[in-house]
Amino acid sequence: MRTRGKVKGLRQTEVLVIGGGPAGLSASLEAASLGCQVTLVDSDLALGGQLIKQTHKFFGSKDERAGTRGFKISEILLEELERYKDRVKVHMNCTATGFYREDGVVSCVIGEDEYFRIKPGKIVMATGAQERLLPFPNNHLPGVYGAGAVQTLMNVYGVAPGKRVLMVGAGNIGLIVSYQLMQAGVEIAGIVEAMDRVGGYWVHAAKVRRMGVPIYLRHTIKEALGDRVVAGAVIQEIDDRFQPVGKEIQIDVDIICMAVGLTPTCELLWQAGCEMVFVPQLCGHVAQRDLFMRTSHPDIWVAGDAAGIEEASAAMVEGRIAGVGVARSLGKDDSSEHSKRLEEYRRRLADLRGGEVGQKICQGLECCTVNEWGV
């Protein structure tokens, strides 16, 4: 019989980075480049987080590889990681399950049954985001899938999620995933959006419109049809108060893809007792942080979507800043190098947030940023 729940002894590391997406990889690389010994844990089977499923070319700025496809950016980061492999120990398929305030120990599980405890000097929480769902009858049926899950299935493993899809949400993710589904040979029956306009970038909307996909503005999903699996969907127009009006439209689909937003994954930050604040512009509860991305807990930093929903380019820069932050607090390398790098990264973040979308992010950040904690 297979043994369940093997527990190994207490491990040590200078820096523990939780999450190997754009933010966590960048934080690991930056800390390692400044001489830190890093342990990086990631719950997935491959590093790169959401980057590995992004087939579109990034916007952002040249410093953050605008014009390069997301999965290529992940490959570039992994090549850089290869150079620091003696300083960064990676655990894949490894979930950080708890933070224990009394002794600062983090519990982790590899796969389903190999547990270990680790005592880090400093921690970077780069746990990313999770998808939101809407309440509607039958939303539990197999065939109602998160947009990120659909991307994983088709862009990482080459499996088409279904034959015909209703996309719920016309933000950037809904638009991009619709286009990606068409690239994978899947038909898009339509995109529903509760607002009276498309939320995502116009360039993404134009791509799906050119392919003849109807976008139903001021519509929402009323229910999923089907007994054991999704066999269709009912959509309906809504009024200014989001109440259903007008006639119901039945759509013949086998997949309902939910792209109604993300919220930061912040359970570990709560467990650690970090000061948290609800910031609508950042899509949920986020940790208060200083300009080094340090939370109110002196040993914990945060970066990327876990610090507030934004996008991968900013996540990479935030990760770099957090990496410098932990190295600085550990007294690694000289402070003039830290200052030089921080100045550079802060300039890059300001560039990325210069546009119209960035304004909303900056408003949100004002609600949760302090200059520096008095430590």
Next chain:
Amino acid sequence: MVMDLIEKHPILEFKHGKKVKFTFDGDEMEGYEGEPIAAALHANGVRIYRVTPKREQTRGFFCAIGKCSSCFMVVDGVPNVRTCVTPLKTGMRVETQRGKGVIAMDAD
């Protein structure tokens, strides 16, 4: 059952690993070693991964990041395995989970 995979893609080239055999509720299927069990099942046309304890509702693939518990299945006799983040191995015995699952006590 033949795996239904995306063959032509304008941007991506899929590099699959070694093809292995496994069973789902006793039926032999093929998948790629190291890829999530849930993805292999989906490629084989399986949509229902478990049935809930009280209302007996069907559940399947959903979040794909090991967080939502929708894809819990019984794998090699062990219940509540997150099949979206558990790599497929040759000869695995994958079963639809009905209810909460029974945890086998260790014999050793």
